[in-house]
Amino acid sequence: xxxxxxxxxxxxxxxxxxxxxxxxxxxxxxxxxxxxxxxxxxxxxxxxxxxxxxxxxxxxxxxxxx
Numbered sequence: 001x002x003x004x005x006x007x008x009x010x011x012x013x014x015x016x017x018x019x020x021x022x023x024x025x026x027x028x029x030x031x032x033x034x035x036x037x038x039x040x041x042x043x044x045x046x047x048x049x050x051x052x053x054x055x056x057x058x059x060x061x062x063x064x065x066x
Contacts, residue, residue: 010040010048019054 011019016027030036037057039049 008050008052010042011051011054012046012048016049016054019058 013024013027016022017024020027022030027036031038037049037053039047039053042048
């Protein structure tokens with residue numbers, strides 16, 4: 001049997017802003033306060049997040065508000 005994995009792309013800040021509706025400042029404030037996934041640096045000035053991490057965060061927020 002083939003073991004086919006669903007791709008889990010790394011997404012950038014603009015994509016995070018679209019998914020969450022948050023501004024850059026709010027995102028980085030949440031990261032600083034441990035309220036949002038920190039992602040990882042791909043260079044000294046570029047950060048990326050795994051889509052699955054952000055989706056899991058969004059799901060937890062939906063469940064908390066239900």
